[in-house]
Amino acid sequence: MPEVKILEDVCKGCGLCCDGICPVNILILSPNRINSSGYHPATVTDMEKCTGCGYCYITCPEPAIEVYK
Amino acid sequence: MKLIFGRPAGLTEVNQRYCPGCGHGIVHRLIAELLVELDIRERAVGIAPVGCAVFADEYFNCDMIQPPHGRGPAVATGIKRARPDCILFSYQGDGDLAAIGTAETVHAAARNENITVIFINNAIYGMTGGQLAPTTLPGMRSTTSVQGRDTGKQGYPIKVCELLAGLDGPYYLERCALDTPKNIIRTKKVLKTAFQNQINNKGFSLVEILSMCPTGWGMTPVQSKKWISEVMSKYYPLGEFRNRAKEEK
Numbered sequence: 287m288p289e290v291k292i293l294e295d296v297c298k299g300c301g302l303c304c305d306g307i308c309p310v311n312i313l314i315l316s317p318n319r320i321n322s323s324g325y326h327p328a329t330v331t332d333m334e335k336c337t338g339c340g341y342c343y344i345t346c347p348e349p350a351i352e353v354y355k
Numbered sequence: 356m357k358l359i360f361g362r363p364a365g366l367t368e369v370n371q372r373y374c375p376g377c378g379h380g381i382v383h384r385l386i387a388e389l390l391v392e393l394d395i396r397e398r399a400v401g402i403a404p405v406g407c408a409v410f411a412d413e414y415f416n417c418d419m420i421q422p423p424h425g426r427g428p429a430v431a432t433g434i435k436r437a438r439p440d441c442i443l444f445s446y447q448g449d450g451d452l453a454a455i456g457t458a459e460t461v462h463a464a465a466r467n468e469n470i471t472v473i474f475i476n477n478a479i480y481g482m483t484g485g486q487l488a489p490t491t492l493p494g495m496r497s498t499t500s501v502q503g504r505d506t507g508k509q510g511y512p513i514k515v516c517e518l519l520a521g522l523d524g525p526y527y528l529e530r531c532a533l534d535t536p537k538n539i540i541r542t543k544k545v546l547k548t549a550f551q552n553q554i555n556n557k558g559f560s561l562v563e564i565l566s567m568c569p570t571g572w573g574m575t576p577v578q579s580k581k582w583i584s585e586v587m588s589k590y591y592p593l594g595e596f597r598n599r600a601k602e603e604k
């Protein structure tokens with residue numbers, strides 16, 4: 287099963303990975319977490335569904351996303 | 356488990372100081388991946404611009420130089436001629452490349468200089484506070500065109516790929532965008548061709564990339580990428596403007 291890791295303190299909460307680019311829509315900006323820079327980091331809602339396509343990584347400017355398989 | 360997508364070795368560990376959702380970070384990553392994939396990191400020399408990417412020398416894990424505003428292609432020319440084994444990339448914004456550096460850009464292209472130019476078109480001067488750039492769209496607001504660009508007063512934008520396609524010199528010119536994963540993947544393919552052309556001594560390649568500047572545009576990152584899809588890429592059509600490899604076939 288593929289797995290996505292968000293590097294919370296690198297994420298700038300831009301939301302680019304959360305806007306419909308994930309084919310299974312499992313990325314959101316965490317409403318109740320704040321990282322060391324004051325941003326709401328992205329988070330995965332249902333890891334089981336991840337296909338490992340890498341679109342989130344491709345979209346992330348930081349990059350604050352790692353994909354494992 | 357094996358890492359299949361993650362920070363490439365072509366980037367340092369320094370966290371980039373760009374605004375959230377800025378396109379510069381995406382292009383940095385694509386270049387960094389290619390430095391590794393093409394095995395050119397040890398002989399690459401990057402030229403950082405004056406603009407938000409002025410600190411690119413801290414972000415790329417290869418040799419870097421940061422010359423005066425707009426002089427990237429001239430400095431790249433000098434290094435390439437002195438050290439033809441090096442792979443030169445000049446990374447430039449629209450203010451850097453199409454305003455103060457117009458002469459250097461046009462002449463390097465006309466000479467078909469064997470360098471790779473990576474042109475970040477975000478239609479604005481990001482670093483200095485969102486002023487009008489040569490690439491600002493008609494009607495687009497900036498801090499020096501608060502009612503929107505008035506072509507009667509401020510003239511018309513410069514379409515860099517179209518302008519350079521008027522010259523016989525350049526080997527490869529293409530415009531891409533960062534608005535969708537598909538277009539980002541395409542951008543990487545185009546950047547790869549631009550580096551390969553230099554490796555094969557073909558001459559001047561320029562890749563123009565329509566890139567988000569959420570801060571300068573007064574939009575969220577998500578609104579910015581939609582604006583590229585719906586507005587900016589209509590004014591600046593994506594595609595190939597010159598590819599002499601095809602003519603040679």
Ligand SMILES: Cc1ncc(C[n+]2csc(CCOP(=O)(O)OP(=O)(O)O)c2C)c(N)n1
Pocket residue numbers: 404405406407408424447448449450451452455475477479480481482483488
């Ligand atoms: C000789 C000189 N003139 C003007 C400036 C001020 N200046 C700094 S960055 C910049 C333009 C930046 O815009 P752009 O190249 O589009 O880069 P961006 O920040 O948008 O990526 C200007 C005019 C300068 N640093 N040096």
Ligand code: SF4
Pocket residue numbers: 290307308309310311312313335336337338339340341342343353
């Ligand atoms: S790898 Fe693909 S499926 Fe998995 S979270 Fe990222 S975009 Fe979604």
Ligand code: SF4
Pocket residue numbers: 292296297298299300301302303304327328345346347348349350351376
């Ligand atoms: S694209 Fe990257 S920086 Fe932006 S919210 Fe997603 S993980 Fe964070």
Ligand code: SF4
Pocket residue numbers: 372373374376377378379407477481482567568569570571
């Ligand atoms: S001002 Fe614009 S170009 Fe500069 S870092 Fe911010 S978003 Fe990027």
Ligand SMILES: [Mg+2]
Pocket residue numbers: 406448449450475476477478479480481488
């Ligand atoms: Mg700019």
